[in-house]
Amino acid sequence: MTIDSVPPPVRLPAVAPPLTDGVVHLRPIRVTDAPAVARAGDDPEVARWTPFPSPFTERDAEEWIGSRSARETVDWVVTDREDGTEVLGWVGLHDLDAGQRRAELGIWLAAGARGSGTGRRAIALLTEWGFRELGLLRIAALCLSGNANGRRAMAAAGFVPEGVLRAYEDVKGVRYDTAVLGMVHPDLRD
Ligand SMILES: CC(C)(COP(=O)(O)OP(=O)(O)OC[C@H]1O[C@@H](n2cnc3c(N)ncnc32)[C@H](O)[C@@H]1OP(=O)(O)O)[C@@H](O)C(=O)NCCC(=O)NCCS
Structure with a gap:
C-alpha cells in the first residue's frame, strides 16, 4: 500500500x-x-431521500x-452541455477534512434525468477529480438505507458498501438507518 503518488491535500477551491x-x-x-x-x-x-422540503421553492x-x-x-x-443553463441536478463534496484527506459526496437529479447513467457519470467525474486534484484519500457517500437506487448508483460508480449506521439521521421527523459507502484512492485499493 503506497500513497507516494498522491499530491498533498489542498483546500477546496x-x-x-x-x-x-x-x-x-x-x-x-x-x-x-436558484430558479432552475x-x-x-x-x-x-428528492424530498423522500434528502432533507429538501416538498414543495421545494425558488426561495428554498x-x-x-x-x-x-x-x-x-x-x-x-x-447539465447536458458546456455552460448549459438547464439544470439536470446537483453533485457536490462536503465535510472536507483536509488533515484526514477525506470528504463526503452528495447527489440528486431531476426526475427526467434519472435512469440513463447520468448519476454514475457525475459521481465518477467528481470522485476522479477529488482523488486526482484535491488529494483526497477517501470519499464517503451516505444513503438512507431504503434508497436502493441511490445505493445502486453509488455502487455503479465504484463505491463499496461498508455498513449501516443505525438510527443515524432525522429526515423530516423520521429517524432513518443510513448506509455508508466508501471509495478510496486508487493507490489504496487491494
Ligand atoms: C440516485 C440518483 C442520483 C441516481 O442517478 P441515475 O442517473 O438515476 O442513476 P444511473 O442511471 O447512473 O444508474 C446507476 C445504477 O443505479 C441503477 N438505478 C438508478 N436508478 C434506478 C432506478 N430508478 N431503477 C432501477 N435502477 C436504478 C441503475 O440500474 C444503474 O445500475 P447498473 O449500472 O448496475 O445498471 C438519482 O436516481 C436521484 O437523484 N434520486 C433521487 C435523489 C437521491 O436519491 N439522491 C441520492 C442520495 S444517496
Missing part, C-alpha cells in the same frame, strides 16, 4: 472547476441557478445554495 466526460457536464453552481435548481429539485423522490433553492457555501463544500450543477 472557492469555485468548482468545470468537469466533463463528453456526455455529462458539471459546472460550478451559482446563486442565479428549484424546478429540478422539486420532486417527491436560494437558501440551500447559500447554506452550502457556509460548510466546507464544493458544488456543481449537472
